Amino acid sequence: MKGFLHELQLTIKDLFMNIIGVIKTHELGFANAHDPGHVVVLVGGYQASVYHFIIHRKEKLEQAGFNVFVFDPGTTYNRSIEDLARELGEFVQKVLNASQAKNLSLVAHSMGGLISQYYLEKEGGDKYITKIITAGSPFNGTRAAYLAAHTKAAREMIPNSKFLQKLRTNLRFSDRIVSIRAKHDQTIWPTSSSVLEGAKNIESSVTGHNSLMKADEVYEIIKKELS
Numbered sequence: 001m002k003g004f005l006h007e008l009q010l011t012i013k014d015l016f017m018n019i020i021g022v023i024k025t026h027e028l029g030f031a032n033a034h035d036p037g038h039v040v041v042l043v044g045g046y047q048a049s050v051y052h053f054i055i056h057r058k059e060k061l062e063q064a065g066f067n068v069f070v071f072d073p074g075t076t077y078n079r080s081i082e083d084l085a086r087e088l089g090e091f092v093q094k095v096l097n098a099s100q101a102k103n104l105s106l107v108a109h110s111m112g113g114l115i116s117q118y119y120l121e122k123e124g125g126d127k128y129i130t131k132i133i134t135a136g137s138p139f140n141g142t143r144a145a146y147l148a149a150h151t152k153a154a155r156e157m158i159p160n161s162k163f164l165q166k167l168r169t170n171l172r173f174s175d176r177i178v179s180i181r182a183k184h185d186q187t188i189w190p191t192s193s194s195v196l197e198g199a200k201n202i203e204s205s206v207t208g209h210n211s212l213m214k215a216d217e218v219y220e221i222i223k224k225e226l227s
Contacts (some may be wrong), residue, residue, distance in 0.1 A: 113137025174198030
């Protein structure tokens with residue numbers, strides 16, 4: 001219970017920081033867009049997921065030599081994952097044009113992994129995406145989504161939802177996905193829902209859903225997989 005309350009407190013703090021606009025995410029990365037090096041797009045998910053990327057991952061990945069952009073899906077509560085995947089596709093094209101790169105990698109948190117997978121499998125992303133690394137993504141849904149079933153995005157993450165059934169049909173590129181999951185995750189019920197058949201599945205010792213994007217252990221896995 002103590003760990004859950006701490007995680008909830010961090011989530012509320014991060015959501016507040018995102019709402020007041022401490023960091024504007026919509027143009028992050030384009031200042032160094034001329035660099036055609038290894039391009040990485042960070043893909044946020046439900047709630048304030050983008051904020052975690054900005055604070056905890058963007059700068060460190062840039063210091064490691066990656067050219068990093070941030071896809072901010074904005075308010076996702078009542079938007080379909082399919083629509084968000086199409087917007088990701090438009091953003092990828094913008095990044096490729098600006099950086100003059102031919103392909104790139106995606107690093108996604110939570111629902112961002114479903115956005116990325118749908119783009120890869122259903123929206124032609126296989127032409128441009130070499131690898132997707134996800135952290136805490138409910139590829140098989142999460143029972144926690146029932147708690148927010150009044151929102152469209154959460155309903156699509158309920159196990160065996162119509163969206164997930166459609167996404168799982170005729171998967172061809174799962175071998176390009178690395179799925180990292182926490183040993184204990186209060187948002188992904190059960191944690192095995194992050195296991196994707198055909199992908200490289202890695203269990204970390206991290207406790208907590210948002211902690212996945214803050215933990216050094218997960219960062220080292222991401223950096224290794226990108227390299």
